[in-house]
Amino acid sequence: MEQEANGQSTRLGVGAALKAAREQAGMSLGEVAERLKLSVRQLDAIEKDDFQQLPGATFVRGFVRNYARFLKVDAEPLMAQLEEHFPSAVNDVVNLVKHDPSSEPASMAETLARVSSPAGGTGKAGKWLLLLLLVAAVAGGALWLAGRQDGSAPAPAQTLQPMLTQQAASAPAASAPASVLAPAAASAAVVAEPATTPAVASQPSAQPAAKVSPAVTASAAAALGASKAPASAAAADGATGHIQLNAQQAAWVSVIDGTGKKLQYGTLEAGSSKELTGTPPFQLKIGNAAQVQLSFNGQPVALTDKIRGTTAKIELK
Amino acid sequence: MFRSLTGYFSNDLAIDLGTANTLIYMRGKGIVLDEPSVVAIHSDVPTNKKSILAVGLEAKRMLGRTPGSIQAIRPMKDGVIADFTVTEQMLKQFIKKVNPNRFFAASPRIVICVPCGSTQVERKAIRDSALAAGARRVELIEEPMAAAIGAGLPVEEPTGSMVVDIGGGTTEVGVISLGGVVYSNSVRVGGDKFDEAIINYIRRNYGMLIGETTAEEIKKTIGSAFPGAEVREMEVKGRNLAEGIPRAFTVSSNEILEALTEPLNQIVSAVKIALEQTPPELGADIADKGMVLTGGGALLKDIDRLLAEETGLPVFVAEEPLTCVVRGSGKALEKMDKIGTIFTNVP
Numbered sequence: 001m002e003q004e005a006n007g008q009s010t011r012l013g014v015g016a017a018l019k020a021a022r023e024q025a026g027m028s029l030g031e032v033a034e035r036l037k038l039s040v041r042q043l044d045a046i047e048k049d050d051f052q053q054l055p056g057a058t059f060v061r062g063f064v065r066n067y068a069r070f071l072k073v074d075a076e077p078l079m080a081q082l083e084e085h086f087p088s089a090v091n092d093v094v095n096l097v098k099h100d101p102s103s104e105p106a107s108m109a110e111t112l113a114r115v116s117s118p119a120g121g122t123g124k125a126g127k128w129l130l131l132l133l134l135v136a137a138v139a140g141g142a143l144w145l146a147g148r149q150d151g152s153a154p155a156p157a158q159t160l161q162p163m164l165t166q167q168a169a170s171a172p173a174a175s176a177p178a179s180v181l182a183p184a185a186a187s188a189a190v191v192a193e194p195a196t197t198p199a200v201a202s203q204p205s206a207q208p209a210a211k212v213s214p215a216v217t218a219s220a221a222a223a224l225g226a227s228k229a230p231a232s233a234a235a236a237d238g239a240t241g242h243i244q245l246n247a248q249q250a251a252w253v254s255v256i257d258g259t260g261k262k263l264q265y266g267t268l269e270a271g272s273s274k275e276l277t278g279t280p281p282f283q284l285k286i287g288n289a290a291q292v293q294l295s296f297n298g299q300p301v302a303l304t305d306k307i308r309g310t311t312a313k314i315e316l317k
Numbered sequence: 318m319f320r321s322l323t324g325y326f327s328n329d330l331a332i333d334l335g336t337a338n339t340l341i342y343m344r345g346k347g348i349v350l351d352e353p354s355v356v357a358i359h360s361d362v363p364t365n366k367k368s369i370l371a372v373g374l375e376a377k378r379m380l381g382r383t384p385g386s387i388q389a390i391r392p393m394k395d396g397v398i399a400d401f402t403v404t405e406q407m408l409k410q411f412i413k414k415v416n417p418n419r420f421f422a423a424s425p426r427i428v429i430c431v432p433c434g435s436t437q438v439e440r441k442a443i444r445d446s447a448l449a450a451g452a453r454r455v456e457l458i459e460e461p462m463a464a465a466i467g468a469g470l471p472v473e474e475p476t477g478s479m480v481v482d483i484g485g486g487t488t489e490v491g492v493i494s495l496g497g498v499v500y501s502n503s504v505r506v507g508g509d510k511f512d513e514a515i516i517n518y519i520r521r522n523y524g525m526l527i528g529e530t531t532a533e534e535i536k537k538t539i540g541s542a543f544p545g546a547e548v549r550e551m552e553v554k555g556r557n558l559a560e561g562i563p564r565a566f567t568v569s570s571n572e573i574l575e576a577l578t579e580p581l582n583q584i585v586s587a588v589k590i591a592l593e594q595t596p597p598e599l600g601a602d603i604a605d606k607g608m609v610l611t612g613g614g615a616l617l618k619d620i621d622r623l624l625a626e627e628t629g630l631p632v633f634v635a636e637e638p639l640t641c642v643v644r645g646s647g648k649a650l651e652k653m654d655k656i657g658t659i660f661t662n663v664p
Binding site for chain 1: 605607
């Protein structure tokens with residue numbers, strides 16, 4: 001990251017540093033070439049920073065390191081300078097050695113216990129449990145369907161429908177849970193009743209079930225509102241970073257804060273705006289970035305120079 | 318269908334099942350395990366039942382220091398499986414270590430590398446033991462290829478690259494061009510043979526007996542492959558053969574160099590044979606670019622100097638030589654669905 005700032009100037013430093021060291025040691029290119037088994041042409045290219053003459057990144061790094069070691073120069077700073085233009089193969093694949101000595105079992109007793117216990121057991125049990133759940137879900141669904149068909153023949157189930165939609169209209173925010181709850185309750189009641197007297201039994205039982213739902217929706221709406229208010233208040237209180245996004249056209253935006261939380265991960269509709277608060281630094285990815293205005297802690301942030309293609313990646317601290 | 322579905326939840330692995338160390342790369346995560354290939358087995362005398370006591374680092378600490386009921390084994394020898402059941406258990410333990418039981422624990426696809434000199438029987442043994450350890454599918458990759466990819470050589474370009482991978486049990490020499498191995502050769506000389514040579518030298522010249530761990534320590538501290546300007550010394554403790562009493566004595570780097578001459582010569586001749594067998598166009602590329610050393614043996618001081626002087630070609634050690642092979646296998650794993658040619662076809 002810090003090499004970005006002094007990229008060009010340091011790049012010229014590698015060959016010059018080696019050349020200076022070689023001249024200080026009082027050696028000619030020929031002597032070095034003899035020792036390193038490189039051609040004078042290749043060494044000359046290294047000293048002139050003309051790395052295009054050399055076979056590739058791995059070789060550039062290898063040759064420079066050997067040269068530096070021969071001249072007893074510390075190769076690490078040179079390698080760091082080369083990193084930008086000739087990245088190390090080590091960083092090609094994510095290289096996280098997660099060797100945690102604390103995970104090693106401490107005592108032999110523990111080791112023995114771990115080995116003797118059938119470790120595969122829990123995984124197998126889990127799979128069986130999953131299978132059982134699946135079977136239960138399928139059976140439950142079939143039963144529900146069967147119950148609904150039984151109940152829909154007489155009138156009461158149909159009268160239930162308008163009632164539900166009325167309640168849904170009165171509390172649109174919580175309509176989905178309400179409509180899910182009500183038929184479930186109704187059908188449960190239907191299934192519970194013996195099928196011999198469906199018309200008589202299901203009407204009274206469906207009625208109270210439906211009556212329950214307004215209360216549910218009301219409390220759900222209240223809970224929603226209540227949870228929203230303290231959340232935003234808390235965010236405003238403990239705010240350390242504040243981001244505002246305005247999208248003129250629909251744009252896909254992802255915002256991840258310093259704790260790794262995804263504050264925003266989806267499309268912003270055209271003409272909409274969004275305010276986000278969280279812990280910096282924020283990692284932002286903005287698609288269709290030309291059509292998005294971004295401000296951070298009240299300061300507008302220019303995206304134009306961050307756009308690659310249509311996407312902008314930016315870090316806010 | 319179900320298999321492809323479970324594949325979505327599995328963590329594919331690339332494994333460098335080496336004689337000395339086993340490394341595991343997990344798709345999308347990086348290197349997640351790097352431990353010695355050692356297993357400690359506890360055998361219960363009255364019931365004659367055997368159980369695995371420890372694997373990896375912990376087991377390595379027990380090597381040569383075990384009581385009668387415990388056996389510390391290195392199940393890999395010369396790059397191939399010497400003890401099938403123990404290797405299988407070791408792999409199982411390692412895979413379990415990196416893949417803790419989850420609800421959707423599905424069997425992973427595994428890329429595993431084999432020495433290029435291994436026989437079909439040995440390859441099948443490695444494949445079978447990975448399958449028995451819970452793999453869904455096993456792909457084999459030849460070690461020189463994995464090492465070259467890991468070292469960052471341009472393997473897919475029409476230009477010859479030479480890689481020398483000096484592992485614990487074998488030394489692999491490979492010439493690679495256009496994503497394929499043009500020439501490969503494997504000699505069963507590596508870090509273990511170095512240790513053995515040091516043990517023999519010290520027994521012969523000092524009349525002292527030292528263990529493998531001590532020999533490895535000597536190799537790492539004062540071992541070198543080419544006479545250097547400075548002579549380093551190290552104090553070593555071992556058992557005097559004549560007196561039968563533990564004693565301390567001092568060895569110098571020059572003596573260790575002398576001890577290592579024989580195994581080193583085998584490596585040099587393997588490299589020379591490889592150069593002889595390489596087609597001239599690729600030979601020209603190698604003369605220009607030189608060869609790359611990977612594997613733990615590349616850390617032996619001045620081994621690049623030795624090969625450069627012997628062949629007259631530029632030689633350099635890859636960055637992080639110990640992880641080259643697993644990183645290369647990992648890269649192959651990431652690209653597995655796109656390129657299939659780099660894997661070897663084995664029954």
